[in-house]
Amino acid sequence: xxxxxxxxxxxxxxxxxxxxxxxxxxxxxxxxxxxxxxxxxxxxxxxxxxxxxxxxxxxxxxxxxxxxxxxxxxxxxxxxxxxxxxxxxxxxxxxxxxxxxxxxxxxxxxxxxxxxxxxxxxxxxxxxxxxxxxxxxxxxxxxxxxxxxxxxxxxxxxxxxxxxxxxxxxxxxxxxxxxxxxxxxxxxxxxxxxxxxxxxxxxxxxxxxxxxxxxxxxxxxxxxxxxxxxxxxxxxxxxxxxxxxxxxxxxxxxxxxxxxxxxxxxxxxxxxxxxxxxxxxxxxxxxxxxxxxxxxxxxxxxxxxxxxxxxxxxxxxxxxxxxxxxxxxxxxxxxxxxxxxxxxxxxxxxxxxxxxxxxxxxxxxxxxxxxxxxxxxxxxxxxxxxxxxxxxxxxxxxxxxxxxxx
Numbered sequence: 001x002x003x004x005x006x007x008x009x010x011x012x013x014x015x016x017x018x019x020x021x022x023x024x025x026x027x028x029x030x031x032x033x034x035x036x037x038x039x040x041x042x043x044x045x046x047x048x049x050x051x052x053x054x055x056x057x058x059x060x061x062x063x064x065x066x067x068x069x070x071x072x073x074x075x076x077x078x079x080x081x082x083x084x085x086x087x088x089x090x091x092x093x094x095x096x097x098x099x100x101x102x103x104x105x106x107x108x109x110x111x112x113x114x115x116x117x118x119x120x121x122x123x124x125x126x127x128x129x130x131x132x133x134x135x136x137x138x139x140x141x142x143x144x145x146x147x148x149x150x151x152x153x154x155x156x157x158x159x160x161x162x163x164x165x166x167x168x169x170x171x172x173x174x175x176x177x178x179x180x181x182x183x184x185x186x187x188x189x190x191x192x193x194x195x196x197x198x199x200x201x202x203x204x205x206x207x208x209x210x211x212x213x214x215x216x217x218x219x220x221x222x223x224x225x226x227x228x229x230x231x232x233x234x235x236x237x238x239x240x241x242x243x244x245x246x247x248x249x250x251x252x253x254x255x256x257x258x259x260x261x262x263x264x265x266x267x268x269x270x271x272x273x274x275x276x277x278x279x280x281x282x283x284x285x286x287x288x289x290x291x292x293x294x295x296x297x298x299x300x301x302x303x304x305x306x307x308x309x310x311x312x313x314x315x316x317x318x319x320x321x322x323x324x325x326x327x328x329x330x331x332x333x334x335x336x337x338x339x340x341x342x343x344x345x346x347x348x349x350x351x352x353x354x355x356x357x358x359x360x361x362x363x364x365x366x367x368x369x370x371x372x373x374x375x376x377x378x379x380x381x382x383x384x385x386x387x388x389x390x391x392x393x394x395x396x397x398x399x400x401x402x403x404x405x406x
Contacts, residue, residue, distance in 0.1 A: 009025045009027060009160045010027070011027045011149070011157070013146075013149050013150065013157065014030075015027050015028065015029065015030075015145070015149070016028050016029055016030040016031070016120075016121040016122075016143060016144065016145035017121075017143070017144045017145070017149065017160065017163065018092065018121050018124065018129075018141060018142070018143050018144075019141065019142055019144070019160060019163045019164050019167055020041065020132075020139055020140075020141045020164075020167070021139045021140040021141065021164065021167050021168050022136060022139060023164060024132060025160050025163075025164075026121070026124040026125070026129060027124070028121045028122055028123040028124035029121070029122050029123045030119075030120070030121065030122075030145040030146070031091065031093060031096055031110065031113065031120035031121055031122035032091060032110060032113025032114050032116075032118045032119060032120035033113060033114050033116075033117045033118055033119045033120070034119070034145045034146035034147075034148075035117075035119050035145065035146055035147070035148055036119060036142060036143065036144045036145070036148035037063065037089050037090040037118075037119040037142065037143050038063075038089065038090075038140065038141070038142045038166070038167055038170045039061045039062045039063045039088075039089030039090060039140070039141065039142075039170075040061065040062050040063070040138055040139070040140060040141070040172075040173040040324075041062070041063040041065060041090075041092075041133065041138060041139060041140070041141035042059075042062050042063070042064060042065065042133075042138050042299070042300060042302055042324065043064070043065040043066075043067055043126075043129075043130045043133055043299070043302060044064055044065070044066060044067065044302040044303045044322070045067045045068075045302065045303030045304075045305055045306075046066075046068065046302075046303040046304040046305065046320075046380065047068045047304075047305075048304065048380050049080075049304055049320075049379070049380025050066065050071055050072070050109070051076055051077070051080040051081060051109075052080055052081070052082050052213075052379050052380045053066075053088070053322075053380075054081075054086045054087070054088050054091070054118075055080075055081040055082045055083045055084075055085065055086055055087060056082050056083070056087060056211075056213055056251075056322060057082075057083050057087045057182035057211035057212070057213070057251075057252065057253060058087075058211050058213075058251050058252055058253050058280065058281070058322045058323075059087050059088045059089075059253070059322070060087045060089075060178050060181065060182050060211065060253040060254075061089050061173070061176070061178060061253065062088060062089055062173075062253075063088065063089050063090035063091070063092060063141050063142075063143065064088045064090070064091055064092065064302075065092040065093075065126055065129060065130060065133070066091075066092065066093050066094070066126065067126060067127075067130050067303075069093075069094035069095045069126065070094075070095050070097060071093040071094075071095070071096055071097065071109065072093070072096045072097040072100070072108065072109035072110065073097035073099070073100070073101060073102075074100070074101070074102035074104075074105060075100035075101075075102055075105030075106070075107060075108050075109060076105065076106065076107050076108070076109055076112045077102070077104040077105055077106050078106055079104065080379065080380075081214070082213040082214050082215060082379060083212075083213065083214060085116065086112070086113070086116045086118055087182065087253075088118060089118075090118065090119050090120055090121075090141075090142075090143045091113060091118055091119075091120035091121075092120065092121055092122075092124065092126060092129070092143075093120070093122050093126070094122070094123070094124070094125075094126040094127075095122070095123070096109070096110060096122045097109075119143050119145065120143065121143050121145070133299055134299055137298040137299055138173075138298070138299050138300060138324065140167050140168065140170055140172065141167060142163060142166060142167040142170075144158070144163055173254070173255065173296075173324065174255050174296050175255055175257075175258060176254045176255055176258065177254050177255065177258035177259065178211075178252070178253040178254030179210040179211055179232050179252040179253065179254055179259060179262070179281065180232050180233070182210075182211040182252060182253060183209045183210060183211065183231050183232035183233070183252075184209045184212075184229060184230075184231050185231060186231070187228055187229065187230045187231065187234075188228075188229050189226060189227065189228050189229070190217040190218065190220075190221045190226070190227040190229065191221065191226055192221050192224045192225060192226060193218070193221045193222055194221075194222045196221070196222075196223075196224040199224070201224060201225060201226035202223070202224035202225065202393070202397075203224065203225045203226070203245040203246060203393065203396045203397075203400070204225070204226045204227075204228065204242065204243060204244050204245050204246075205217075205220055205225050205226070205227045205228070205244055205245065205246050205247070205248055205396075206228050206230055206234075206239050206242050206244035206246075206247050206248070207220075207227050207228065207229045207230065207247075207248040207249075207250060208230055208232060208234060208239075208247070208248065208249050208250065208262070208265070208282075209229050209230060209231060209232060209250055210232050210249060210250045210251065210252030210259075210262065210281050210282065210285075211250060211251055211252030211253055211281065212229060212250035212251065212252075213250070213251060213375070213377060213379070214379075215377040215378075215379035216248075216250060216251075216279065216377045217229055218377075219376075219377045219386065219389045220248075220389060220392070220393075222389075223389055223390065223393050224393075225393070227248075228242050228244070230242075232252075232262065234265070235265075236265055236268040236269070236272075239265075239269070240272070244274065245275065245396040245399070245400055246274060246275040246276065246277065246392060246395065246396040246399075247269045247274045247275070247276050247277075248276070248277050248278070248279075248282070248392070249262070249266060249276070249277075249278040249279070249281070249282030249285055249286070249371075250279060250280070250281065250282055251279050251280030251281050251282065251322070251375065252280070252281035252282075253281075254281075255294075255296070255325065256281060256284035256285060256287075256288060256294045256325055257288075257294055259281075259285060259288070262285050263285055263288045263289050266285050266286065266289040267289050267339075270289060270344060270367055270369060273367070273368070273399070274368075274399075275368040275369070275392070275395040275396045275398075275399050276368065276369040276370070276371075277369075277370060277371065277388075277391075277392040277395070278370075278371030278372075279371065279372060279374075279375060279376065279377070280322065280323055280372075280373060280374070280375060281323075282371055283327065283360075283361065283362060283371035283372055283373045284323075284325055284326070284327055284373070286362055286369060286370075286371040287327030287328075287329060287359075287362060287371075288327075289339065289344075290337035290338065290339055290344055290347055290362070290364075291337055291338030291339030291340070292327050292328055292329045292337075292338065293327075293328040294325050294326065294327055294328060295325065295326060295328050296324060296325055297323070297324055297325065297326055297358065300321075300322075300323055300324035300325075301321035301322070301323055301353065301355075301358070301374075302321055302322050302323075303320070303321060304318075304319075304320040304321075304378065304380055304382060305318060305382075306318070306319050306320070306321045306353060306355065306374065307319075307353070307354040307355065308351050308352065308353055308354065308360045308361075308374055308385075309351065309352055309354055310350065310351055310361075311331075311348075311349065311350055311351060311352065312350055312363065316354065317382075317384035317385050318382045318384055319360075319374040319375065319376070319378070319382065319384060319385050320374060320375040320378040320380070320382065321353075321373070321374045321375065322375065323373055323374075326358045326359055326373065327359045327362065327373070328359070329347075329349055329359050329362065330349070331349045331352060331357065331359065332348075332349075333348065334346040334347060334348040334365055335347065335348070337364070344364060344366065344367055344369075345364065345365055345366025345367060346364070346365040346366055347362055347363065347364045347365065348362075348363055348365070349361065349362060349363075350362060350363035350370065350372075351372055351373070351374075358373070359373065360372060360373040360374055361373060361374075368395050368398070368399055370391070370392075370395075372385070372388060376388040376389065377389075
């Protein structure tokens with residue numbers, strides 16, 4: 001059910017109610033934990049990979065709507081999570097699968113959401129909801145079920161208006177700094193794997209965890225790298241002490257305009273001449289370090305089916321995305337990086353999204369640094385962009401050879 005007039009919404013105490021800050025309300029069934037949750041409501045267009053979505057730290061404090069209607073049929077397993085826990089604030093699906101059927105499954109998605117305290121709602125018109133979010137933009141929302149539907153003072157059912165007021169009281173995503181709350185507290189190391197397992201690493205990478213997904217250091221380890229995943233609070237001196245051949249900045253949640261400490265750290269990395277690769281939040285921080293601004297997208301890019309064009313090759317890739325912010329940089333010819341009177345030399349937009357021409361990658365011409373806004377590690381697929389890890393390895397190899405010959 002969906003009503004614009006919040007006072008006309010009818011629900012029972014066995015229902016779950018989703019309300020948006022603009023007054024829309026949807027009545028469905030509880031899914032996962034019972035209770036209340038708030039966050040920015042966003043939608044993801046992937047048909048597969050729900051477990052990777054749920055455990056992606058970039059979804060911190062966001063209620064995620066799945067546009068694909070049938071969710072949960074392959075259950076959950078121990079191999080697919082991208083981090084140690086579920087990060088989404090809430091979950092919205094149309095038709096949860098009543099059965100689990102997969103040889104790798106160790107449990108059901110419903111039970112996993114319940115065990116992790118993730119409040120969700122099901123059996124609502126997600127198509128109508130997503131059409132609304134596409135036209136109105138993402139916004140604050142809340143899901144209420146169980147005792148959260150009862151007014152603690154009167155013992156009577158709450159009004160939808162009171163739920164909407166509660167939602168309007170939570171912070172906006174723009175202006176929020178979240179990367180510190182999802183970053184690792186201790187450094188850990190991923191050793192080379194696959195054909196390089198047990199061998200001396202070809203390169204050492206310092207990967208700054210701003211909300212890193214588990215597949216990212218794995219992709220580097222597959223290419224012979226030893227990857228030190230370090231906290232977001234690391235200093236440049238501590239980073240230098242790792243003697244990295246290259247530095248990586250990961251994906252992560254929140255507003256890149258609120259990440260000044262990381263921008264300053266990145267500028268020190270660039271000044272020292274370390275090869276640099278950034279993904280998602282890391283791309284936005286490279287943009288800021290170079291002197292460009294960032295801005296919030298109306299409804300963002302989320303899902304595993306987004307077309308991106310590599311402007312350096314002309315090739316179109318189907319890619320995985322999860323971002324609500326983007327870099328404001330000119331598409332076309334290389335320009336002088338605005339920061340520090342152009343001290344970082346020329347930079348150009350290397351990738352664009354073909355749906356809306358949003359900047360999806362930056363390439364520096366005079367320093368060894370590049371980044372992409374999307375996710376080439378894409379554990380759930382597609383894998384069109386995995387070559388970018390090879391590009392990073394080549395950047396480190398070239399720098400190492402130059403230093404050896406210097």
